[in-house]
Amino acid sequence: MPRQGPKDWRPGQKNQTTKLSANVGRRVVLRYDVDRYPDFIAPSGGTGTVVYADMEEIRVRMDQHMAGAEQWDNEVHWSENNDTYNDFEKDTRFLT
Numbered sequence: 043m044p045r046q047g048p049k050d051w052r053p054g055q056k057n058q059t060t061k062l063s064a065n066v067g068r069r070v071v072l073r074y075d076v077d078r079y080p081d082f083i084a085p086s087g088g089t090g091t092v093v094y095a096d097m098e099e100i101r102v103r104m105d106q107h108m109a110g111a112e113q114w115d116n117e118v119h120w121s122e123n124n125d126t127y128n129d130f131e132k133d134t135r136f137l138t
Contacts, residue, residue, distance in 0.1 A: 064095040064130060069137035070102055076118050076133050082110030084118045089137065098122045100130050 069091055076084040090104040099121045108116055120130040 063136075064092050064100045066092050066095055068092045070134040071137055072118075072133060073135055074133055076129075078111070078114070078118065081114065082108045084108055084111070090118070093117065098127070100127065102134070 069089065072084055072086050072088045072090075074086050078084065084104060085106075085108075088104050088106050088108075090102040092100065093103045094101040099119060101117045101119050103115065103117045104111070111117070120126045120133070
């Protein structure tokens with residue numbers, strides 16, 4: 043999946059806030075397995091950091107390596123383009 047949109051978050055970058063309060067830099071844990079067929083499945087209990095968030099997409103870079111997610115930069119994406127945006131609240135829990 044080709045990367046689109048703004049550059050990735052870097053330390054010190056100003057946060058963008060979504061209606062879900064998925065602020066850049068917030069830590070999350072996956073409540074459930076997140077299936078990104080055919081590329082990978084992010085396992086429940088995995089932790090990561092919100093690296094991008096706007097009203098159309100949320101990206102979480104996972105701490106644990108996920109086989110098959112290399113082309114995604116080891117990130118799980120929730121996007122309005124694939125109807126998964128609203129699943130972010132169901133799939134994750136904030137740690138911070």
